[in-house]
Amino acid sequence: MPTVTDPAIHVDGLRMAYGRRTVLDGVSFEIDGGVVALLGPNGAGKTTTVEILEGFRRRDAGTVRVLGADPQRADETWRARVGVVLQSWRDHKRWRVRELLDQLAAAYAPYAAPRGRGAHPTDRLLARVGLTDAAAQRIGTLSGGQRRRLDVAVGLVGRPDLLVLDEPTAGLDPAARREFHELLHEVVDDDGTLVLLTTHDLAEAEVVADRILLLAGGRIVADGSPDALARAVAGPSEVRWSAGGVRHVHSTDDPVGFSRALLTGPDPVDDLEVHHARLEDAYLEIVRRHEADDPLARAATTPSEALR
Amino acid sequence: MTTPTVTASPRTWAVRLGLRRGVTEFGHMLRTAEEVGWNVVIGVALLVYLWTQKDTPVPGADGLTLPELALPGILAATIMFGMTMGPAFALATEVEDGTVLRLRATPRGTTTYSVGMLTAQVLGTLPMLAVLLVPWPFLLGDPMHQGAGGWVALVGWLLLGTLAVLPVGVVAGALCGRPGRVVPFAVAPVVVLAFVSGVFGPPTGLPGWAQGAVQAFPLYWLAHGLRSTTLPAGAEVLEIGGAWHPGLAVAVLAVWAVVGALVAPVLLRRVTSRQTAGAMAARLQAHLQRAA
Incomplete structure (x- = not known):
């Protein structure tokens, strides 16, 4: 468990290169709570950054601590505390919505006692993301918006302390996008989950985020609330x-x-x-x-x- | 909030969830018309062909018919095809479509995924075995010449064959990486191997060097072992060398199984940890552009 002095996410001097191309060139930031948007143009290294935070990618250099552990060496209890919302649209097509959520929720059972919080009961989770009526539907038959809500439900199923979303609204129409933003706010309000999302869409960052980290040229070039940033910039x-x-x-x-x-x-x-x-x-x-x-x-x- | 108590160790729990996952996926398979249809079409075609041959005697074997001689080879080929193509396609597809990554984001999800995928594939051969074996006695007579104990031994051979061949499918899927590569690099060699190993009987028509070569592979020995279990005494004259070698068959299959059990998990771990969200996102972008 993070202590008062230990921020939820601490990144210092993070470097990453693919071959000779430097993607992250000394990224440093700390996050303690709320909804934080990692904003930047395509290719700025947003996805690389969150993959490192999720423990899916090994960094070249720098210090990274997420929920008190180095994601590269973190154990399965740590994994149970981190929710990941993936941009996928093809997996588990034959599964029914409830079937998949039940199966995934069960994975968190051994970690419920040590964490003091277990997986969401599927019914409540379905209600929260607005998929109650689609519970018996095959995932392959869901609409794009429903599919994305299922992605969020999968990210939330273990009741994570940290929820990471990479470009969560890519491919959504404006109505579905707004619905998605509302859903995100409900999540934070209900569970106090720390949310980190990436986006290249400024309007989105302004709407959903309490704080924006602007990533460009391999570094954080701006950091603050949308208002403060606007003042600092313009x-x-x-x-x-x-x-x-x-x-x-x-x-x-x-x-x-x-x-x-x-x-x-x-x-x-x-x-x-x-x-x-x-x-x-x-x-x-x-x-x-x-x-x-x-x-x-x-x-x-x-x-x-x-x-x- | 109730916190369910789990007494199993986290690893055992993950394996158990994998079994549950495999059974669920097997259920999906049974409810998918194409998958069931494939098994029925192939199985029925084989049965019809063999039915036309049901009175064809095998030269040199007293009273043995062609279908009786063919059954063990067909069962061996079913295991070989099912346990190589199944995992190879599943792994290559599910790495690409994000299934593996989805599971990797959950605690001990890679274990659950691996156990689940393998369980689904093993269960997935049951429909074909059922399509062949259930109608067989009614159409083609009792294929078992060694009594009830023979059926037990037959199940034993099928299980051992599964253990020997399953890792081959995992390795093939991991090396192929993309579903499009599975047919040329994994399916085609298995088809060739099946032809030369002699599906409908021992491969005694092959030149000597080729007979030696097929004996390096598990398919020949699985078929040989099964023939030694179902065929009547005297049928051994049809085999290469004119004798049964069940001990050698077990040994060869066991070597494949052990080597596979050492190699396959390494490749499986490599392929399941390689998949990243970035690659997924890139595919989504490509997909959206195609769709637009």
Whole structure:
């Protein structure tokens, strides 16, 4: 069990190369709770990072501790605490939904007593992911959205302390995607499960994540809440107004407070506009720089340097 | 929250879950029309052919008919095909489609997967054996010349043959890696081996060097052992060397089984740990692009 001083995920100086291609070049971060999105363009090393955290891939260098253990050497009790949501659409086609969940849930039985928490009863899990009516259906006959909900159910079946999802909404239509985001929030609210997901979709990261880790050029180039990132990237919000025919612009971290002071002040104000920093602009800018292989971006060592 | 108590060790538990998994998959197999149909079509075709030959005497063997001589070879070939092609296809397919990775993400899931896959494949030969053996006495007469004890020995040979050949299928599946490679690299050699090893009788028509070669493989010895169990006294004159060698047959099959039991788990572990989510994701992307 992690202690108070032991973060759920601790990554320091993580390096990984495939042949001569360096994918991760000194990735460091800590995660303690909530929903965290690992955001980055395709090929940024997101999948490699989560595979290392899941214990499916051996790293070249660096320190990694997940739930108090090194995933590379972790035992089966550790495995029972980590839920993995896979992007699969072909396996177990002949199995019925309930049949598969029952079979997989049973795998967690020997670890229930030491952990003090066992697998979800299948009925409750089915209800939670909205598959109660599909319980007797063959998995091969599920729709894309149902299939993805089953993937989440499989990830959750052992009541994990950590749930890892790699590009969970790839291939989902917007409605299914929104449904998926709601499901994810319910999971965290109900069980206090730490959720780490990867996405290359900024809008998704903004909607689901309490915190975003932005991975580009083999490093974490930004780290913070969506709001904080937007401010760090695009600078503070801008308040524009005109007073007595003269246009004014003022940058502030507190646009509401500033506007209130402005409106309750002595001068009459027309045309008040607040422009929020837009994370999207920043993200696109970072991705563009890294795709252009910008030496400035590559050399960056701190988020603020990388983002300006 | 109730926490179920498990008294078995985690490893034993995983093996038990594997058996349960194998039985479930066998159930799916029985409910899949193509799988059942395949067994019925092949089995019935064989029975019909043999029925047309049911009065054909075997030259040199007093009163022995062709179907009687053929049955042991057919049973041996059933085991050989089922236990090589079955695991080879299952492993190559399930590594690719994510089944293996899905299990690997659960505690001791690789053990459960391996036991489950092998259990399903072993059970999977039962329909073919049933299609052949259940109607046999009614169509072709009692094939067993050595009484009830002969049937017990026959089951023993089938089990030993399974142990000898099953690892071959695992190794083939692990080396093929993709389902598309299984037919040319695993099925084709087995078909050739089946032809030269003599499905319908001992391979005495082969040139001497080829007779020696087939005796290196388990199929010949499984068929030989089964013939020594079902055929009447005197039939040994038909064999290579004109005698029964059940001890040698057991020894050869046992060597294959032991070597297989040492090699197959290593390759099985290698192939089950190689599959990663990244590879899966890449396949999903490719699939979505194809679909779009």
